[in-house]
Amino acid sequence: MAENPFAGQDVTVSDNYRTHFETYVQRREGxxxxxxxxxxxxxxxxxxxxxxxxVRNGIKPSPPTGKTYKAAEGVALGSPEWRPTALTLLAIAENGDASIVDRPGEMMRIANAYAHVGFPELLEILESRGGDTALDHLSEAIEAMLTK
Structure with a gap:
């Protein structure tokens, strides 16, 4: 897939997760x-x-309800270059119809719905780290997910 069909779409997230973005996403350089x-x-x-x-935990997607905010523009999904393909394949698998590739807004709704139900699981991993750093604990949890 050479282009990013999501470039005109927004990554929307429940407003409840806004502070978690501030906690776990780097905001500074150096x-x-x-x-x-x-x-x-x-x-x-x-x-x-x-x-x-x-997806890994088999959680059924559910769209955010209530107040949401734009966490990123869809153009950001073009990097790394494989990400739009992965999201397109997820949308096809969820929808069961390959013609969804012609509806980027619907594909993005599916992606946002998966993210919405994945955040509680991801945050549980990050916040149950005890004395580990967030990166160490997350790395170990992902490794465990991939080996089950």
Missing amino acids: KGARPEHQPFDRNVDFWFAAICVA
Whole structure:
């Protein structure tokens, strides 16, 4: 897939998760950027991780309800370049119809719904770390998910 069909779409997130983005996404560069405590480089990376956790754990997608906010513009999904393909394949699998590729808004609604149900699981991982750094604990949890 050469282009990003999501470039005109928004990554929307329940407003309840706004503070978590501020906690786990790096906001500074240089010495202030602490990946061991803020393991996600961009909002879209945190959002995508929530999708991955939901899919891996077999959680049925459910769209956000209530107040939402734009966490990122869809253009951010173009990097890394495989991400639009992954989201397109997820939308096809969820919808059961390959013609969904012609409806980027519907594909984005599916992705946002997966992220919405994945955030509680992802946050449970990040917030149950005890004395570990967020990055260490997240890495171990992902490794455990992949080996089950």
